[in-house]
Amino acid sequence: MTVQQVGKYEIRGRLGAGAMGTVMDAFDVVIERRAALKVIPRPATGDVEGEESLARFKREAQAAGRLNHPNIVAVYDYGEDHENAWIAMELVEGGTLKQMLDRRERFPVTEIVRLMDQILAGLDYSHKRGVVHRDIKPANIMLTADGTVKIADFGIARIENSSMTQVGTVMGTPSYMAPEQLRGEPVDARADIWASGVLLYQLLTGEKPFEGGFSAVQHKAIHTEPTPPSTLSVTSPRAFDAVVSQAMAKRPEDRFATAAAFAEAIRAALTAPAAAAPAQVPLPMVDSDATVVSGTMRPAPAAPAPAPSPSVSAPAKSGPPVMLIGGGVAAALVAGAAAFLLLGRDPAPQPTPSSTTVALTPVSPPAASPPAAPVAAPPAVDPPRPTSTATTSPPPSPPASSPAPAPPSQATAPPPAPPLLVPPAQTPAVPSAAAAPPASTPVLTPPPTPFPAAGGSGNAATASTEAPIPPAPPQQIALAPRAVPDFRAAAQAAAAAPACGLIAYSASDDALSLEGVLRRGQDDTLRRALAARDIPLAATRLAVQGFDGPYCPATDVLRPYLASPDLAPQVRPVGNLPLINGQLLRFDVTMPEWGGNLYVAYFMKSGEVAHLVPSAPHPGNSTVRLGEPRAGFPGWEVSEPFGTDLLVAIVSEGPLFAVARPVVEKQEAYLAALADALRDARQQNRRVQIRPFVIETAAR
Known part of the structure; x- marks a missing residue:
């Protein structure tokens, strides 16, 4: 049914629709004022569910109508006729926070603090007047043209001393519901604190802490802890981890007592000194029965350099791919493609029985001074020389007229020859167990080099007892340092990549931003230009619209x-x-x-x-x-x-x-x-x- 007139309000357009009715762009013809008119049809006689919806609709008008705060959408009027019931309220024309998050827009930390400060100011005012919102989420956070926050939709609010809220009734949006709310227990203002903590987490990381269907979200919210925001987003200060953790405490009594206290903690986290990064980031504890949505560990690529000890890296969050949603402003105006995870270097891999071992064989030494057999050991320790069960053809004996070479001394021994990488097929020898390092310390071990006994030919597996040979220092392979990405050059190259587009850019030493418009189908050029210069997605903000x-x-x-x-x-x-x-x-x-x-x-x-x-x-x-x-x-x-x-x-x-x-x-x-x-x-x-x-x- 197309509504042209509702009560004294002239309908000029449709602004949107939700679970609690259709919102119209209306004009009050009596006092000549524009308004947003939320309209629902009156239920038929005997429609129990419809009567319950109408009761919630009235409660929304009662809850919001008793509130007068700059960060809460003002309610002007409530009315009914034989067809409809409606609430006339302040018209906010700037859109919702959900629309911005859906476009994958990234917020600076200072802007996040500003938004949360206004949200919590509105909630603190509401709570002091006995109104608990119970459905705080991005879709209910509206922004005016100048960026002022307006909390909307008190449709399932709990009014103090009201009998309209029943124990055992679960109402709200699962991803933002506190554990006690998910269990259908009575809630108070601390349920709004939890939801605001979820919202802060989403603003910091671009991800919800718990995702999935109702049962999956319920299980995770009650039994598991979310990954700290600073682990998922390189731009999230570590000081915010503790603030989010307290806001989302499982027990209501462990959360911030008031919205004002929560806001004060956020402001303090913004000015807190940066904490030193720990040497090791723990993996999040996840219940074994929970559906894991945080991604999987990336397999560590084989690395030629030895590692002093194994380390554990944080799990790589599988973020959404870089995607540009075309079509101008259809549903999402700007398709942001920033993924909120900076992947660090992989730890050195642990050797496994099935892995291929690359051996190091020294260059053949001068005839006058045979080199010592290299062993895998720290420089300060002289372990016994390893023996090998592998046999090879011995090198030719020196001429009979030549005296046997003297044992080299520490003062005159030549420096070890540079190592050569020899494919495994050419060097099948495996170091013996006697010289093998501990399993927790993977190294590349040079195979023992056979030498003849003094005075003649000998078996390659037999070491000379007349001239003990000192061990050579372990061979090492130097790794080239990883190049540091040039964000400014990458931003400039990406902006110039589309053949048909207007892409503006800004960049710093560790982040870049791309905004503008381009022909649909050319979004891959941006991704390729950034990938070619090793730019991490976590440090990239894309806000690009497509056109035809x-x-x-x-x-x-x-x-x-x-x-x-x-x-x-x-x-x-x-x-x-x-x-x-x-x-x-x-x-x-x-x-x-x-x-x-x-x-x-x-x-x-x-x-x-x-x-x-x-x-x-x-x-x-x-x-x-x-x-x-x-x-x-x-x-x-x-x-x-x-x-x-x-x-x-x-x-x-x-x-x-x-x-x-x-x-x-x-x-x-x-x-x-x-x-x-x-x-x-x-x-x-x-x-x-x-x-x-x-x-x-x-x-x-």
Whole structure:
């Protein structure tokens, strides 16, 4: 049923739908105020389940209606008629935290602290007034255009002294539910502390601590401990591990007593000095019956260098592959592909009976001084010379007229010859058990070299007793140091890789960020460019949109003026996307600090360009809302053809065009004029910065 009028509210569009009703973009015709209207149909007589849903709906209005806080969505009104029940509330147009996480967006630690501080401020206010939310999760955390947090959806909230919450009823989202909540026990404010701890964990790592179906999540949440955030994400400070652990303590009494105490601990963790990394990272304890979702250990590749002792590395979390979801703003505006795990070096492998042993054979020594047989032992110890059961042909005896060589002395012995790597097939000899090192210390042992007895030929397995030969120092193989990735060069190469795209980049010594738009199907070029330079995914942030359309000529013209990810202009759409037929296009543009003239060009699949904002000066750092209907301007309504369009915001110092462009013109004509205007601006040393954004539209 399409609702056009609900009570005194005029319906202007659909914002979304969830388990607790449909949310409409509404207008209060009495006091002339926009609102978000959550609407559910009234249940039929005798519909027990429907009556229960209506009771929860009323409880949401009661719970949120008694709260007045800047970080909680305000409730204006509740009403019913013979068809529907509705709640009128504050309209928040910035989207949800879930949408940002679904795009795999990565948050700086300072931004995480800011978000959590506002979430916990709202919860602390709610708890002090006897309201427990019970469903804190990213989908219920809304963000305004300026980034302010708004907690929404008190649909299953528990109101103090209310009889509407039944013991044994499990309500909430499993991945964010506390153990007592999963068991159907009564809950208090500490259940919201747990859920907020899960949310903090997800912001730090990009992963939920417990995933799977209801029974799997329930078992893990009750019986197992999550992997510490700093183990999964190189950007997560170690000080946050203890904060998350206390927030997600199994027993409610072990958690933070209040949301304010939790917020204070987060702020303290941000300023805590970095702790020294332990020599060994323990593996997480996982119940044997639990479904393991943290990935598997990578097999350690064979390494030629000896290791002094075995070590245990942290398990490699199998993160999602680098993936760019195309299609502009369909469901997910930006497809972030950052995986949140930095894989360290593998430990030296333990030798196994089935592994191939590579032996080291010294170069043949000068005839005048046979070398000592090398043995595998520390330099400070002189173990007995090993014997071998392997036999080889003895070397030729010296001429009869030549005296037997004298035993070499420590002062005159030549240095050992450099080792040669000999394939196993050519050197089948295996060191004897007498000289074998302990099983816990894998080494590469040179095989014993046979020598004849003094005065004539002898068996290779028999050592001379007349001239004892001192052991030579163990042979060692030097490993070349691993090259340090050049993040700046890698970011530049990746940004230039797509043949049709506008990719901006920023980089530091240990991280990089790529943002922009590109033709669908070219996302592999970014992945290959990063992989070719050994850039770890954990240190990479990708926020790239894909498009289908004739926009490649535009990317060639605009590329030299593309703003880096941390600079303005910034474009943020208003409302849910994709835009449906008949909805209005609205968005915010944040200006650079230096201000200037703002142009907004809208490239369409039809091959035409609409000039939404021909030219308008705006001060620096200001945010401009565009597309709102007003007197004489009905707004930009979405219509055919549907697909992916390209919106380009251009800010320049001074006007770009001497004569205003047509409202709509062919793309070729506009690009020719734009190229000339941009070239003139550069020659006059006037700054120009652009920001592209893909807008996806659909019939329904």
